[in-house]
Amino acid sequence: MIPRLPLRNTVETDVDRFLQALRHTDFSGEIRADFASRLLSSTDNSIYQILPQAVIFPKTTADVVAIFQLADQPAFQRLTFSPRGGGTGTNGQSLSTGIILDCSKYMNQILEVNLEAGWVKVQPGVVLDRLNSYLKPHGVFFAPNLAPSSRATLGGMINTDACGKGSRIYGRTSDHILELTWVLSNGTTTSSSSVNAQDLAQLKAQSDRIGQIYQQVDEIVTTKQSLIEQQFPKMPRFLTGYNLAKVYDPERKFFDLNRILAGSEGTLAVVTQAKLKLTPIPQYKELLVIHYDCFDRALKASQSLLAFNPAAIETIDETILELAKQDEIYPRVKDFIGDARAINLVEFVSEDATQLQATVEQLGQELNSNSISYYQTSSGSEIAALWELRKRGVGLLGNRPGARKPIAFIEDTAVPPVNLPAYIQEFKELLNDYNLDYAMFGHVDVGCLHVRPALNLQVPQDEALIRTISDRVVALVRKYGGVMWAEHGRGFRSEYTPLFFGEELYQDLRKIKAVFDPRNRLNPGKIVTPFGSEEEVVKVEAPLRGHFDRQVPTTMQADYEVVFSCNGNGACFNVNPDYVMCPSYKGSSERIHSPKGRASLLREWLRQLALNQEGDLDKPANILVKFWNTLIKSIGQYDYSQEVYDGLHGCLSCKACANQCPIHVDIPSLKSKFLQRYYTRYLRSPRDYLMGHIEFLTQWQGKFPRLTNLMMQNFLTKEILRTGLGIIAPQPLSEITLANALQSRNVSFCDRAAPRLRRDLNCLAKADPTNSVILLPDLFTSVYEAPLVLATYDLFTQLGLQVYVLPPLVSGKPLHVLGFLKKFETIAHQNIAYLHALQQFDIPIVGIEPSMVLTYRDEYASFDGGFSLKIQLPQEFLLEQGDRFPQLQCHNSYTLLGHCSEKTLAPASQQQWQQVFQAVGLQLKTLETGCCGMAGIYGYEAEHLATSREIYQLSWEQHLPTDSQAQSYYLATGFSCRTQVQRFTGWIPLHPIQVLQQELGVM
Ligand SMILES: Cc1cc2nc3c(=O)[nH]c(=O)nc-3n(C[C@H](O)[C@H](O)[C@H](O)COP(=O)(O)OP(=O)(O)OC[C@H]3O[C@@H](n4cnc5c(N)ncnc54)[C@H](O)[C@@H]3O)c2cc1C
């Protein structure tokens, strides 16, 4: 059995006292000191792992003031604070051993928009994509862009002065800030905007810390003007942290303190509100995908492309294009890429269509004359898909086979674009000196190159290369007049600051830190330490994640390999409610309830198991020991495994992460493995046994539907189920049994007395494979929705097929979800043998319910030597029957809401339904939706009902009509999805098969 995991890393006494005291102030936010919350803030997208003491989630500016006023008291002046947004930093900027101020959970409101004046006011935790989708209907957007726009926050962007695609014409975040509200480490709060000389004089005259800040900054940027001009390279991507060069405008009429705050990485103040400039969305866009046979040629070409003045040029190399082939994005872009081994994405934007066409045509002619192929598009969806490929690039790198993974530490250097080819040549030679593989891509139009060398930081020799390579790259960048941190900020690379600014300006930067934060309490060690203090900045070898990961023996890692590959890119924090990943995170706003959260918990769990291992982890304890363990846990004995359990228990097992995460971090499979081990120590609840074996029970209930309904559909039973077992009672069974329903069509099952396999084989031996289909219904559809199975039978028959209906199989899926892996394995082996035997007839086997079909294809594959059973989804099968379809005269239009697992594990499935409908002359619109919130077992667990409803409301409820006439045109493929709609609204969406069958039936 697994041992108890008592953690020794407890919260320090003064931190604990501070948190207690904070609870007695007006602070209205949330305070967390549990290990799981701390662990979740110990990583970002960097190579570092640093455990904070606690995590505080403020809700308002007043909360942040309350935190710092209390922290300013003598008893707490040792404590330090690091603000955090989306946690997508690539250099550990938000990591610290102090207290984390997470602004993303509650401070995420869009406060006010003024279209006439062209600004929007936001709290710092607003995610960029959310802001831009809110602004889109108004024809404006926040122009600075960055690859993780689906999860990076405005607070983080301001504090790293973020920019990305389009920075050539739109600039950086700091170019779009009108006003910031911020709180100092002593609790003082103020707002800053660009001011004229008169206002500046007044601000400087203030006798408080704010006055001192204005005085100090003005003194430096005025007295050191020529040194600043001389020292700061004239490059669009030159990032300082505290941007001395831009505090005054070129005419030196206006003074803008926000240029110092932008890019300050939380070291000067906590930003609590921002007023940001809006930009009109360009009316016309054209994107060219230019094809090359290698990265070098793509790179060289970018110099001549600059002459056409595009909004962006981004180069993607062969490594990423190759990895993308395994990703769900690839089917959407492959036709535009063709055989190219490297591409340049070149985007043009304009308000003038004629001028735009002229420029693009001119470029096209030049490409044609050089025999360079390209694809040109102005389609919004194609452009979005191609940029999505670019955005997913970094994440995809983690998917590279082998222990060495491309990692971020020298990844955003920039040199003047004219030096780029020579610089890259030397950069490659440098990496070749260490025989390192790497991927390269980036914003070549501004000379910024993303390079991620592949290293295995679990190996000490590779770890040592972090220092060696960083030092050499710094020297190289300086040689070519560039900068080490052109895009992603400094974080743990802060030690190189003096090399780029010179000693004199470096000391001036320290003076700025000193006047804002004299006691070095805000994100200490990043960028600079206060002038006069003995403290040092952080170093590149600060605690690396590899230190922790290598403590887990490789044999133990093997089973959970993918959790060690999660590189924290945060794609699973996507906040778009209509995107499938990750419903439990969106429904709870808790990062623990995300794939990254769960992968982090599991990594630490394996480490703790390795440190505490006593015997065979997989051998269950006897029932008395389990009883005792469960009892003392329930009366408060701490066990870290319980925190892991809590994190995983919130997972819906919807499988979205298995495919949408670029690394394919498949949490449901990991959860099953965890649960199996967890219950070697503890007792399972009766509900687990009941739900795990629900298919067996359903099988019996299906024989007596009326009796079952009588017993289940009454107040008393429902209350007993809810309060006694924590189960929400399911809907009534279909009163007609499948066998009776099929008998009404004169379908008879084969000789029921014979053993199943022989019976079915005998039956099928007589079939004509060219004209037959085997229908394999699942238990739930058969018992709860027998008319749907009948409709499928009717539809296939209407198409002229001989239909062989098999009695439903127990698939074992609920057992898998709950971690009864041994029993699941037995069932899987039986079913694999049975289905393999059926497959010998070469008759297509078709299921109805996506989650079951995909269980046969996905979960079973691990027991089937990786071989996937050929069970088809109905639309896959129907698509092959095109010539059997009659053409309908009516042109009804339907809307489909897909099932999560179907959309992610069979990415073409939605389009296939469209094609099937089109083939018979019907229209089908597919809607982008998130999860319905039911996901099989999850929605029936009483403790999940509220979140299940919340998830439903986030997306499905927004799309479904309330008008009963319109409802009949909305379709859903998932049994869970239809059930969820029924329980929250009372009506049941039809399955596409029912529509096809009805429409064809009334011809
Ligand atoms: C796959 C990937 C691709 C990336 N591509 C780009 C890119 O194209 N362009 C780019 O610029 N960056 C890029 N980054 C880096 C990262 O996304 C940016 O630095 C982003 O701005 C960080 O935002 P965040 O909300 O995640 O902030 P965090 O990482 O949480 O924090 C970043 C810094 O901001 C500070 N901070 C956060 N909120 C506040 C606040 N309210 N007050 C004061 N300080 C605060 C933190 O202390 C920290 O120093 C990429 C990262 C990843 C993972």
Ligand code: SF4
């Ligand atoms: S789970 Fe996947 S998507 Fe989430 S952070 Fe890890 S690698 Fe990225």
Ligand code: SF4
């Ligand atoms: S299975 Fe679904 S709910 Fe669970 S972690 Fe993955 S995406 Fe989130």
